[in-house]
Amino acid sequence: MVPMPSKHHAVANAVNEFTVLPLALPPTSSFPKKATHYLYLRPNAPKLPTADTPREVFLVNVPVDSTETHIRALFAGQLGGSRIDRVDFEGARAGKGITAPVTSVKKGRKRKRTDAEGNVSTAEEVGKLPETWDRELHRSGGTAIVTFVDKASSDLAMKEARKAAKAGQEIQWSLVIEAQAKLLGSARYTAHHSLAYPDSAVLQQSVDDFMTAFSAQESARSRALTKQRSVPDSDGFVTVTRGGRAGPAREEEAREKGEELKKREKQRVGEDFYRFQTREKRKAEQMDLVKGFEEDRRRLEEMRKRRGKVRPE
Amino acid sequence: MHGGPQSLVSLASRKVPVTIHTLSPREIWDFDLTYAHTPTDRRVNMAVPASKRRKIEHESSEEDDGASFASFGESDSEADHEAEQDVDVDNANDLEGDVSDDGDEEEQATGRGSAPKQSRKAQNEDRPKSQKPVSASDGGALTAGSFKSNMFRLQVDELLQQIRPRRGKREESAEQALHALKRTIEGSAPRPACSVVEAERELLTSSKVTIPFPNPRPPKDAKYKLEYAKPANINVVGSFVLKTSSRTKETLDVDMSVTMPSSLFQDKDYLNYRYFYKRAYYLACIAAAVQQAHSGEYDLCMQSFRDDGLKPVLVIAPKESLGRGGDIKPAPNWRINVLPCVGADVFPADKLLPSRNCVRPAEHAGAEPTPSYNSSLRADMLMAQSLKLVHSAATTCDAFRDACMLGSTWLRQRGLGSSISAGGVGNFEWAALMALLLQGGGNNGKPILSERYSSYQLFKASLQVFAMKDMSKQAVIIGQAAGDVRAAATGLPMVWDGARSHNLLYKVQPWAYLQLRREARNTLEMLGDQLYDGFDATFILRLNNPLLCTDRVLELSVETVKDQRKLYDILKQGLGDRVNQLHFRLPSGQSWQLSAAAPEYASRGILQIGIVINPKTVDRTVDHGPTAENKTEANSFRKFWGEKAELRRFKDGSISESLVWASGEAGQSVLEQIVRFLIKRHVSEAAEAAASFMSDAFSPMLRPGVSNATFQPIVDAFKQLETDVKGLEDLPLSVRQIMPADAQLRYSSIQPPATVPNRHRPMPADVTIQFEGSARWPDELVAIQRTKIAFLLNISDKMREAVNGATTRIGLENRDHDILNQGFLEIVYDAGPAFRMRVHHDREQTLLERQLKDKSLAPSAKEAAAVGLATFKRNYLRTPGHTQAIAGLCSRYPALSATIRLTKKWFCSHLLAYHIPEEVVELMVARTFVQPWPWQAPSSVQTGFLRTLHWLSRWDWRAEPLIVDLSGSAELKQYDVQSIKTRFEAWRKLDPSMNRIVLFAASNIDTDGTTYTDGRPSRVIASRMTALAKAASAQIEELQLSLEPASLFSSPLDDYDFVLHLSAVAWGGNKRSSSKGRTAFKNLELASLDDTSSVGFDPAALFLDELQDLYGSAVLFFSGGAERPVIAGLWNPQTAPRSWKVNLAYSTVPVKAANAEGVQARINKDAILSEIARLGGDLIERVVA
Structure with missing residues (x-):
């Protein structure tokens, strides 16, 4: 195992506009080694600032198991005691990149949902399926936005963090707090296993709610569509919308009909009717053979390149 | 670690x-794909002048009949020499290299040789197929039936180029030696006739050569005299001169025949080994002469020709020589075998028919025929004729040599060869057989092969002859057969060459013949499989590893088993239908020094018997013999089995002889018991004690046992589930089908499903349920998933009422992807088996496909749709079909x-x-x-x-x-x-x-x-x-x-960057200890829940999935599931230090760069491991990094 780079290299205490805050990770029984985690923070500066922006701090490289309680305790207990309004963790678990800085999500702690579901978000709110995890985890290297109660608190927090970083002061992560959070390890999975099987009445209720909202939404939409179909807009155009009189299947049917027609056309004149047809067919067959042969030759050439000469073992 | x-x-x-x-x-x-960049462009220099090319091409036709030594030595080597010089000019530096080195030289030699030939061959191939439209554009290179496929043909051409013999240093050196040896032998002084004893003493004292008399050695008082005179003829024979041997062989074997003058023999010398005694003496004289003249250059030794103890030959190999600089030059890798033989007219052919006896017993005449003795002698008489036969075939049939090489490669890869220990069918037999089949062998004596066949067709048709005709039942006769040949076929294969009055396959042992036929059938079947390119399997793969070829192996010392054929018959009879194949492999004969006495044939070494079992019958414990009424058969049964045979009365009332074996579970398998019993009874106790039996060492690694029966409970439970669900009344939609979709339901999970509750938490088996179509489903993906849950809730309720002995509940999954399936119905039967049922709804596919095609959607939504579609197809369309197919195959192949x-x-x-x-x-x-x-x-x-x-x-x-x-x-x-x-x-x-x-x-x-x-x-x-x-x-x-x-x-763990050793908790073995004193949490109460709720709980898998989610882009995780309680990881090299930025997908350390300008981000391995350790908690015993 490569030793900690920090022992050989100077760790920066600031990078770009970020302050680097080292967090001492306590050793555990299975990994009895002290490690240091580096949290990066700076005042939030999104491209489109909101009213809350001044009292927000943007965190990068949040520990995967951090909770709001952890962050609150970190600032309240060890960094000047600033009070926090809320913490928004980066939710999108998109494969590679995340866009940063993340703008504050209005919906609260809920995960960012995909567009597919955005259509039905009204139904979503009422018919949500029961949660199956009692403690969320965050992608390694992920970000979070901490909203303090006011700008003064956020400034104080940043100042304290800078000071701690400069002084090389050891900030402890999660020692006390962990005891208050939901357990990790097998307990968490056991809890998950039991949460994954919700009570059937609860589940029934959630499904019913969803379906009611869904059908309401459907009918609202079809009403809207009908309206769109019949009412010209301000420029006098009528929007063309799907789902007219013939219903949603029309498009597919039309395509099918088109293909049928093509097929019929082809069958009308038999394939071997004209002499040129047979001739062309034969020619095409021969071309296929030649092409196949060339293809095989190429393949053999490749095989030779890969495996060397053809030779009995 | x-x-x-x-x-x-x-x-x-x-x-x-x-x-x-x-x-x-x-x-x-x-x-990486480095192989793609390896420089492999080999120059194929075709700059040889056309006139010379032709010359080489026709060298074979310049050879006059019989390929006499003189013609070979002079005119041919002239032509070849010229060719060699050609190469010299073109590519001088390559000749410096080793002969076996594959350089451009080789490419040239073969390219030159094959180019004109190929076009000629191609024309030939097209002729018979003119009715098929063949494109002329590539010179008729398209195969159109004469080969399996283009690809196959190209590969064969490539192979032939690689194995065609060519003249290199090795060949040149061997030829020089041939000339020298010829001179020596011709110049050796005749020795006057003398008695056996005198001759032996004389040779031993004068030249230290022991006469290699065959066993039994001649009597001391023999009346006949031994004599040596100048040979009538010296010739090079065999594959070297015919150019039918592959050049990839390690040593170049050159056969030199020395024809003994007929004046040395008397009319009756074919009887009682007299010919062989005289031959042995003659050979010893040659050996003495060669030893005297060349002992400095060559190593001499004796060997039995093709393991035929009657016929010793002199083997001459070059010694290492000192090079100019005093260093030892390795000897060129060739061997010359000196084969004494006689003219075809010395003894009458009809006395040596397989049905005649030529070794008279001492007491009375009229004894058993001696086919192998007769044929062995006959083969010596036909040395020149055989050469002529093959040579003429090679000149009239263009593809003959190529087909010979294909054939000999095929035989070699299957461990078959000319010597008796290797089966008795080799290069020579293949070539001679093809030459004969070009002349006859078919209906009404018509030839089976045609001269216009391609090499592949010749090869395949010859295989067909082996596969289709049982030559041990009915001899294949080419030409006129002397009357009693048919009758003489005694279970041994026979290809009777009428013109030469000889059985070509006289050396073939019964097991080797069966092997040959089997291999021929296999290969034909394989070549007939149009979906499979059988080239590698036909010519490239070496099939001699007993572990791959046979199921069980029995090893015996040859000393204890003198009569292998008897052992073969006994095992065959005793094992009956329990085995499909018995495969004997004998040790090959040893060579010996000139001064030493010939060892008894194959007295040392290991006899290896490979056994291919019949899995359905091999473990049968009771064998039924003949009924008691059938006296003669019962007697022979008793005689064969001795005290093991018992008379028993069976359930159906029949009383018959029978054998009862102990069931194999305890100690020896049934098969081993029988084999050991048979050896003890029919061979000797010593042989049994020394025998080692290799049984199936791999099966015991599977617990509990290899039988399909361990899966029966869950398969039955699945059927029960089908009946239960289909029997539910008032379901909103009727059930169309329920399909299995799990490894447990196709007999393929490592651990058979646990059937005893409380001992193992069973893993539920996935099944899918499909309802009859309905228009009432919502037409939206998320809503469909909720509707499915509604259906499952409905089934769950109804099952709870209607079905006894089953617990049902709904589980949630795929929290982050709401267009994927969201819920499943878990059914746990009290007897143990558990299932997870998911609803298969056709419409989803259409909706997902539509979403994929929708151009207005965001890429992320499209990606989700793609994942959804793939998952849908996998879970509902492919896996059920796959499950049924594999389950079907499992019952077909035990x-x-x-x-x-x-x-x-x-x-x-x-x-x-x-x-x-x-x-x-x-x-x-x-x-x-x-x-x-x-x-x-x-x-x-x-x-x-x-x-x-x-x-x-x-x-x-x-x-x-x-x-x-x-x-x-x-x-x-x-x-x-x-x-x-x-x-x-x-x-x-x-x-x-x-x-x-x-x-x-x-x-x-x-x-x-x-x-x-x-x-x-x-x-x-x-x-x-x-x-x-x-x-x-x-x-x-x-x-x-x-x-x-x-x-x-086993594989070591030190290859990995870090290893998480999981604790017993991860496998659910132990309930969590409450020593931590934090039982106040609700979580812990769950541990004491009843067993049904823990069904399907696999914390280790959940943990691994989360790790993959959290660190997947920085770490590659390895896990062996339940087989090995570790999770290993490798840091992705993409996490190498780089300039710092916000969006890195792993925890970092900001390090000041050396130039004090920027800040580098290094992966914070310790912090990540610490996090993982926190995350895993009590699941991880220790983290080793």
Whole structure:
């Protein structure tokens, strides 16, 4: 195992506009080694600032198991005691990149949902399926936005963090707090296993709610569509919308009909009717053979390149 | 961290340096498509003048009849010499190199030789096929029937170019030696006739040469005299002069025949070994002369010709010589065999027919015929004629030589050869047989082969003769047969050459003949399989590893078993239908010094008997013999089995002789008991004591047992589930079908499903349920998922009321992807089996496809739709079909289920299970059974598993898709295969660096080929899989029978960057200890929940999935599932230090760069490990990094 780079290299205490805050990770029984985690923070500066922006701090490289309680305790207990309004963790678990800085999500702690579901978000709110995890985890290297109660608190927090970083002061992560959070390890999975099987009445209720909202939404939409179909807009155009009189299947049917027609056309004149047809067919067959042969030759050439000469073992 | 001392990878990396590079997974990261960049452009210089080319081409026709020594030596070598000089000019530096070195020189020689020939051949091939439209554009290169396929033909051409003999230094040196030897032998002084005793003493004292008399040696008082006179003729015979031997052989064998003058023999010398005594004396005289003249240059020794103890020959090999600089030059690798022979007219042919007796017993005449003695003598008389026969065939039939080389390669790869120990069918027999079949052998004496056949057609037709005709029942007769040949065929194969009055296959042993026929049938069947390019299996693969070829191996010392043929008959009779094949492998004969006495034939060494079992009958414990009324048969049964035979009365009332064996579970298997009993009774106790029996060492690794029966409870429970659900009343929609979709339901999970509650938490088996169509489903994906839950809730309620002995509940899944399935119904039967049922709704596919095509949607939504579609197809369309197909095959091939389980165990042991989906492993193993070429379908777990590894080590997944027909009834058509291949090539073109699709595994059920391998495994993993399989194969090849099965299943953990050793809690073995004193939490109460709620709980798998989610882009995780309680990891090299930025997907340390300008981000390994340790909590025992 490569030793900690920090022992050989100077760790920066600031990078770009970020302050680097080292967090001492306590050793555990299975990994009895002290490690240091580096949290990066700076005042939030999104491209489109909101009213809350001044009292927000943007965190990068949040520990995967951090909770709001952890962050609150970190600032309240060890960094000047600033009070926090809320913490928004980066939710999108998109494969590679995340866009940063993340703008504050209005919906609260809920995960960012995909567009597919955005259509039905009204139904979503009422018919949500029961949660199956009692403690969320965050992608390694992920970000979070901490909203303090006011700008003064956020400034104080940043100042304290800078000071701690400069002084090389050891900030402890999660020692006390962990005891208050939901357990990790097998307990968490056991809890998950039991949460994954919700009570059937609860589940029934959630499904019913969803379906009611869904059908309401459907009918609202079809009403809207009908309206769109019949009412010209301000420029006098009528929007063309799907789902007219013939219903949603029309498009597919039309395509099918088109293909049928093509097929019929082809069958009308038999394939071997004209002499040129047979001739062309034969020619095409021969071309296929030649092409196949060339293809095989190429393949053999490749095989030779890969495996060397053809030779009995 | 240390792997076992026997551990596979360390062993392999020590012994097989080639594989080292690919072995360490860390190195595999860097393993790229380097093979594509290796400079392989070989210059093929065709600048040889056309006139010279022609000359070489026609050298064979310049040879006059019989290819006399003189003509060979002079005119031919002239032509060849010129050619050699040609090469010299073109490429002088290459000739400096070793002869066996593959340089341009070789390319040239072969290119030159084949170019004109090829066009001529091509014309020939087109002639008979003129009715088919053949494109003329490529000089008739298209195969149109004369070959299996273009590809096959191209490969054959390539192979022939590589193995055609050519003149190199080795050949030149051998020719010089031939000239010198000829002069010496011709110049040797005649010796006057003398008695046996005198002759022996004389030779021993004057030249220290013992006369290699065959056994029994001549009586001291023999009346006849031994004499030596100048040979009548000296000739080079055999494959060297006919140019039919492959040049890849390690040593070049040159046969030199020395015809003894007929004046030395009397009329009756063919009787009672007299010819052989005289021959031995003659040979000893030659040996003495050669030794006197050349002892400085050559090593001399004696050997039995083709293991025929009657016919010793003198073997002359070059000595190492001192080079100019005083260093030792290695000797050129050739051997000259001096074969004494006689003219064809010395003894009358009809006295030597197989039906005649030529070794008169001392007491009375009229004894048994001595076919092998007669034929052995006859073969000596026909030396020149045989050469003529083959030579004339080679001149009249263009493809003859090529076909000979194909044939001899085919035989060699199957361990068959001319010597008796290798079966008695070799290069010469193949060539002579083809030459004969060009003359006759068919109906009404018409030739079976045509001179216009291509080499492949000649080869295949000859195989057909072996496969179709049982020559041991009815002799194949070419030309006129002397009357009693047919009658004389006594269970031994016979190809009777009427013109020369000789049985070509006289050396073939019964087991070798069966092997030959079997191999011929296999190869034909394989060549007939249009979906399979059998080239490698026909000519390239070496099939002599007993572990791969046979299920069990018995080893006996040859000393204890003198009469192998008797042993063969006894074993055959005694084992009956329990075995499919018995395969004897005898030790080959030894050579001996001139001064030493000839050893008794094959008195030392190991007789290896390979046994291919019949899996259905091999463990039968009771054998029924003849009924008691049938006196004669019962008597012979008793005689054969001795005290083991018992008279028993059976349930059906019959009273018959029978044998009862102890069931194999305790100690020896039934098969071993029988074999040992037979050897003890019919051979000797000493032989039995010394015999070693290798039973199936791999089966015991599977617990509990290899039988399909361990899966029966869950299969029955599935049927029960079907009845239960279909019997529910008032379901909103009626059930169309319920399909199994789980490894447990196709006999393929490593652990058979636990059936006893409380002992093991059973893993639920996935099943799908499909309802009759209805228009009332919502037309929106998320809503469909909720509707499914509603349906399942409904079923759950109804089942709770209607079905006794089952617990049901709804579980949630795929929280983050709400267009994927959201809920499943879990049904746990009190008896143990558990199921997870998901609803299959057709409409989803259309909706997902529509969403994919919708241009207005965001890329992320489209990606979700793509994932959804792939998941839908996999879970509802492919897996149920796959499950049914594999289950079907498992009942068809008894060894398949256990082989799949063992192979999965192998993948788990090497921590690849998380990456290689089990369906792909199943396909790999199924391939070994449904496409078993060049073998037949494996009949034991051992052969099935080892052959799978063997194939895996050779599978070039970069360029070959895995295509398996699981139907068992050839449902997969060539057209489908073609389209699968096209799809594969499209994928490779689309994704040449293989970031997404690495393994491509298709079947008749899944023609997409990417259902199970999209995104996983990565190229690194696939390379590691191949490297491990290669190491295992090398070990199998090297150790053969001394292979320790467990060593294939161990690999060290030091290859990984860190290893998480999981605790017992992770496997649910122990309930969590409450010593932490935090029982106040609700979580802990869950631990004491009843067993049904813990069904399907696998914390280790959940943990691994989360790790993959959290750290997947920085770490590559390895896990062996339940087989090995560790999770290992490698840091992705993409996490190398880089300039700091916000969006890194892993925890970092900001380090000041050396130039004090920027800040570098290094991966914070300790912090990540610390996090993982926190996350895993009590699941992890320790983290080793």
